[in-house]
Amino acid sequence: MPDNSSAMSQRGHAGDGLVEGLNPQAEPPPGVDTKAQAEAAIGDSPSSADTTGALIDLIETRYHAAHRRQLSEMIDLARQVEEVHRGDTAPPAGLTALLKHMAVVMEGHMQKEERVLFPIMRRYGQARLARPIAGLLADHDEHGALMRELETLTDGFAAPEHACDAWRALYAVGRELAEDLARHIQIENDLLFPRFVTPAE
Numbered sequence: 001m002p003d004n005s006s007a008m009s010q011r012g013h014a015g016d017g018l019v020e021g022l023n024p025q026a027e028p029p030p031g032v033d034t035k036a037q038a039e040a041a042i043g044d045s046p047s048s049a050d051t052t053g054a055l056i057d058l059i060e061t062r063y064h065a066a067h068r069r070q071l072s073e074m075i076d077l078a079r080q081v082e083e084v085h086r087g088d089t090a091p092p093a094g095l096t097a098l099l100k101h102m103a104v105v106m107e108g109h110m111q112k113e114e115r116v117l118f119p120i121m122r123r124y125g126q127a128r129l130a131r132p133i134a135g136l137l138a139d140h141d142e143h144g145a146l147m148r149e150l151e152t153l154t155d156g157f158a159a160p161e162h163a164c165d166a167w168r169a170l171y172a173v174g175r176e177l178a179e180d181l182a183r184h185i186q187i188e189n190d191l192l193f194p195r196f197v198t199p200a201e
């Protein structure tokens, strides 16, 4: 059984004390209702009615859990394919290394959210978190860039004719990851985070 421990080894440390500008006690100035402003900014999307807790539950149970499974499966499959296929039938060079890098980067980010930001968002519904959220948005840009790199490397997850079942499965999970990551980032950027940033910030 392939070992993913190196890729996931930062799970216990990646989120430790790395969120700058965090002030959980911060309150909005009198008369400023950040939640109402955020809801207004979100518009009439059906999801705009979801509570912050419900959105975070969805993100953690649907998307974070899926990414951990997807990246772990992809690393396993990439190693299998590399072992089975040698020479000119091998998968793209650097694929396993890129997947392991993505797993570490995304794990660190998800831990910052799960261990630091999300608990504050659940507890202090009107906390002003513009600075740490700016850091998370930059992380999302990095995730998008890594995904584009992955799509380029795999020719848009199009398996070649000679690809074995494991190789095809690897790319199928990759397409799933790409779709889920895009939706996950959209939910955080457009629905959750605006609730904690006032327009003036």
Ligand SMILES: [Fe+2]
Residues within 6 Å of the ligand: 059, 064, 110, 113, 184, 188
């Ligand atoms: Fe997230």
Ligand SMILES: [Fe+2]
Residues within 6 Å of the ligand: 109, 113, 136, 140, 188
């Ligand atoms: Fe995120």
